Amino acid sequence: MKTLTSIPFLHLLFFLTIFTNKLEAQSLIVRHDGSGAGHQFLDLTDESRQSIVNGTYDGKLEYNAYHGPVYLEVLDTTAFEPGEYQLRLIDDSPNDEVLGPDNIRWELTQLATQEQFISPADIAAMPVQEAPPFGLRLTVLQTPEPTFTSGAIGSTITYKNPNGPLWLDGVPDELVHPIVLDMVQGSSVTPNSDPGHMGQGFFFPYQMCLIDDIENLPGLARISPAWMMDMIGDLVMAENLMANLNNVDLVFTSDKSLWSRCVVIETASPDYYDFMGLSTQGAPNFCEVVQFDIRTAPSVGKNDSDGDGMADPDGDGYGMAWFPGYAVDVETGQRLNVYFGENSAYSLNQDASLLTEFGIDGSDFASPPNGEDMMWNPSSQQMIEAGNSNGFPYQFYLGGHHFLYITNEPYDSCTFSRERLDCMQSNPLRKVNALKRVTWTGFPMLATGSSLLSYANGLIPNDVIVKLRVDNPFQVNVGTNNFNGYPTYRMELAFSDSKEATAAAKVKISPNPTQSQLNIQSEEPLSEVLLTYANGQIVQRHGPQYQAFTIDLGGLANGVYFLRYTTLSGKFGVEKVVRM
Secondary structure (H helix, E strand, O other), X not given: XXXXXXXXXXXXXXXXXXXXOOXXXXXXXXXXXXXXXXXXXXXXXXXXXXXXHHOOOOOOEEEOOOOOOOEEEEOOOOOOOOEEEEXXXXXXXXXXXXXXXXXXXXXXXXXXXOEEEEOOOOOOOOOEEEEHHHOEEEEOOOOOOOOOOOOEEEEEEEEOOOOOOOOEEEOOOOOOOOOOOOOEOOOOOOOOOOOOOOOOOOEEEHHHEOOOOOOOOOOOOOOOOOOOOHHHHHOOOOHHHHHXXXXXXXXXXOOHHHOEEEEEEEOOOHHHHHHOOOOOOOOOOOOOOOOOOEOOOEEEOOOOOOOOOOOOEEEEEEOEEEEOEEEEEOOOOOEEEEEEEXXXXXXXXXXXXXXXXXXXXXXXXXOOOOOOOOOOOOOOOOOOOOOOHHHOOOOXXXXXXXXXXXXXXXXXXXXXXXXXXXXXXXXXXXHHHHHOOEEEEEOEEEOOOOOOOOOOOOOOOOOEEEEEEEXXXXXXXXXXXXXXXXXXXXXXXXXXXXXOOXXXXXXXXXXXXXXXXXXXXXXXXXXXXXXXXXXXXXXXXXXXXXXXXXXXXXXXXXXEEEEEEEEOOOOEEEEEEEEO
16 A cells, blocks of 8 residues: 655645545645645744744745645546646736736646646635646635634644743733733634634734723723724724734744844833823933833843843943844745833832832732843733732733734844834824734743743743744745746655555544534544535535534535545544535
8 A cells, every 4th residue: 555755855745635545645845936824724844944044045935744835635546646746826917916816726737747737717716626637636725814803723832842841821811800901802712713812812913902991990901912092003903904914933042143133112001100100111311101112221132241130231222122032924934023022110110109109019029020121031920919909000910011022024123113113203103104014912921930041041941933823815925936926836746655644633523424413523623624515615614613513514415525624733634424
């Protein structure tokens, strides 16, 4: 018995299934041009991700097994020929800079013979189509852009050393307090129901943050990573900006050569300085620093040469520091600007009478407050015991409010944000265009009992990658620019006698055949389930599901259907279903 495997020197995935023998195998795929997720959990190889930040990126992107943008099935092993294949998406105007939107097809080429086959139908109308000369069936799913209510694929956190410190935690929507920390539109009850509630829930699209006042509850205010600037802040919250949401890997690392130069913003909301009367901290003789202004403390470098545990000033003016890591777009291969904030109201360098009034002193903090040191160093402490109700919202310490902001800007040390978020510019509208470039935000903290390394040793005790994934349609985007930016992928396939099982999704369905109800039991949660006709036309689409659920086929005609499913970790599977 033969299964399809990959030639080992390529490093990106296609997923292959031989229906007749129920065997799964993998191949590897390299993106040469274009972008798009195909509703799959894209996952770069470590080598490809590193090439983006070390200067060796050549426009080609490599994905790990079972995490590529397209799905292949081998229908006829007698027609299939080993070799290198190329898949390219085409439309009626191949020389422009836009894919589609109508009549998008795929062109599959066996490179050795230059034999080609073009799909007969638009992928939007028929995402599953066959290539009989090659014995293959392809699924190329063109999705809409993500919205406030749809487009979630999933989010994962992956440590370099699974047995090392699992230090990264955070504040999800509504968890610590259902009103004060109701930060994101939508419901937090069902994981992966929308892009704002994926994975562990403490990273979410910036445009989905709530910034309005809490109605009918005087004395309470919302805590959020968003700019709490009422009507002006609303200019950044338009749903059409969700189309800019990118598929991102956010890497935390102790390797300082990979750190990102960035702005540091003030995260204290008006409730801290207007309502409580606390001051934000910075260099003397500057303007008043308010939320989302760059902090006016001296800029710092990567070193702590005097061993005091603090980052040394580097002479680069004010408001600049280093985020301990980097961010990349896994669809385009672009390194991205990422920056952080801190709430400088969390300092004991406040008016002593105010601290006394609120019943606050140094003993309330498990370690010295860290809101004004220009370092990304959240703590694990959630609450402090402010002595009376007037201490709101100070009690919600939450690690010092070290919010994170990921943008869609190519990495340039936050040049645009440094200019637009500077408090020396008087018009608050200056911030709008800078914040429109923020795609993801996060509310990270340390896990209980965890601690960071010293600044001198790189802060991060165990390198970790946060992966944020949403739907994005296939589009023209220049990689190598050998194919005019149109989505183009290459893979090399060969036969192997290996019978080793592969990491396919394991799902049981019953009863099959069925007259109406079909019960689905999966070993892991599913991100999407599609019921299709044999020609690939979608009959039913079901969003994120738990591991056991039921779908109803009662209104469908008798016949053969296919159940196609994807797990949250990106594994695929297909089952034949008979309605009788």
